[in-house]
Amino acid sequence: MIAVAVSAEETIDQNAVTKTATKETEFDSENSPFLKAIVHQIRANDPYGTYRNWSDDLLLKPYILSKKQRREISVEGDVEPLTMGRILGFYRAIAARIEQETNQLAQVVVDLSHEGFGWALIFSGRLILVSKTLRDAQRFGFDSLEKLEAEGEALVQKGIQLARKFPEVCDV
Amino acid sequence: MIAVAVSAEETIDQNAVTKTATKETEFDSENSPFLKAIVHQIRANDPYGTYRNWSDDLLLKPYILSKKQRREISVEGDVEPLTMGRILGFYRAIAARIEQETNQLAQVVVDLSHEGFGWALIFSGRLILVSKTLRDAQRFGFDSLEKLEAEGEALVQKGIQLARKFPEVCDV
Numbered sequence: 031m032i033a034v035a036v037s038a039e040e041t042i043d044q045n046a047v048t049k050t051a052t053k054e055t056e057f058d059s060e061n062s063p064f065l066k067a068i069v070h071q072i073r074a075n076d077p078y079g080t081y082r083n084w085s086d087d088l089l090l091k092p093y094i095l096s097k098k099q100r101r102e103i104s105v106e107g108d109v110e111p112l113t114m115g116r117i118l119g120f121y122r123a124i125a126a127r128i129e130q131e132t133n134q135l136a137q138v139v140v141d142l143s144h145e146g147f148g149w150a151l152i153f154s155g156r157l158i159l160v161s162k163t164l165r166d167a168q169r170f171g172f173d174s175l176e177k178l179e180a181e182g183e184a185l186v187q188k189g190i191q192l193a194r195k196f197p198e199v200c201d202v
Numbered sequence: 203m204i205a206v207a208v209s210a211e212e213t214i215d216q217n218a219v220t221k222t223a224t225k226e227t228e229f230d231s232e233n234s235p236f237l238k239a240i241v242h243q244i245r246a247n248d249p250y251g252t253y254r255n256w257s258d259d260l261l262l263k264p265y266i267l268s269k270k271q272r273r274e275i276s277v278e279g280d281v282e283p284l285t286m287g288r289i290l291g292f293y294r295a296i297a298a299r300i301e302q303e304t305n306q307l308a309q310v311v312v313d314l315s316h317e318g319f320g321w322a323l324i325f326s327g328r329l330i331l332v333s334k335t336l337r338d339a340q341r342f343g344f345d346s347l348e349k350l351e352a353e354g355e356a357l358v359q360k361g362i363q364l365a366r367k368f369p370e371v372c373d374v
Contacts, residue, residue, distance in 0.1 A: 149309070158327075158329070161325075196371055
């Protein structure tokens with residue numbers, strides 16, 4: 031990916047205008063440690079190499095749902111396994127990012143009722159780093175990559191802050 | 203129930219021997235705030251009054267499984283809804299007891315995989331009061347009422363101790 035960036039630099043004169051336009055509409059997941067952490071989670075859960083040749087953006091695409099698309103998903107019945115996988119990927123990526131920054135092991139627990147209501151918790155020792163109530167989890171998704179990154183990164187920062195404030199509770 | 207106790211005192215001379223013998227074999231759930239809390243959970247989840255005329259001991263009976271009985275339960279597949287109800291009743295009773303003693307609201311989260319492995323957590327604010335990994339949850343049960351009471355009460359006391367040690371984490 032670095033090689034691609036370098037060659038892009040070299041041809042920057044020719045493509046400067048086009049590239050700027052693209053930058054504005056498409057978010058660059060390369061620069062986001064949080065989006066990279068989600069991609070890492072997806073690739074780690076790919077025992078048969080199905081996604082080996084998929085780009086990062088393609089892997090992140092299922093996280094993006096417009097308001098209209100979300101409304102079309104029924105909230106009757108269980109959360110689909112694929113949706114559950116995305117929810118776990120999101121919270122495991124947050125846990126991995128907090129671990130990287132604080133060196134505190136973080137566990138993820140997601141407890142959803144059959145109606146898509148419940149809790150997502152990330153904890154270290156006796157300290158809860160992330161505590162979110164979930165509702166209509168069947169419709170889990172974000173308007174854009176920017177929103178996905180912003181929401182994830184906010185939870186990461188809050189978690190890091192708590193881990194640094196109460197280190198003795200992590201080590202109970 | 204106090205009335206019963208008084209009349210028992212009055213006839214103690216006649217029945218002293220018999221009563222002592224009964225005491226040794228049968229545990230008195232009346233004197234255990236924890237067992238009473240479980241019974242309270244069961245009765246609270248009884249919208250049709252099915253258990254109205256059942257004794258407390260009868261309600262607690264499904265929690266008691268001998269080693270042999272536990273071994274006979276398959277650990278293949280999901281945890282049965284009735285077993286799940288018992289697990290929740292156990293942890294909700296612990297949460298209720300901690301609430302009574304500390305005035306801290308406590309939440310229960312149970313996250314079980316389809317293979318009966320997972321976590322049971324009780325937390326208040328950002329503090330985890332009870333943290334248990336579960337395995338073979340299909341076989342959830344205790345050798346006797348004494349063991350049920352001892353294990354529950356130990357978790358209650360540990361939770362109270364943590365809530366008192368880190369009150370600021372409960373109130374985050």
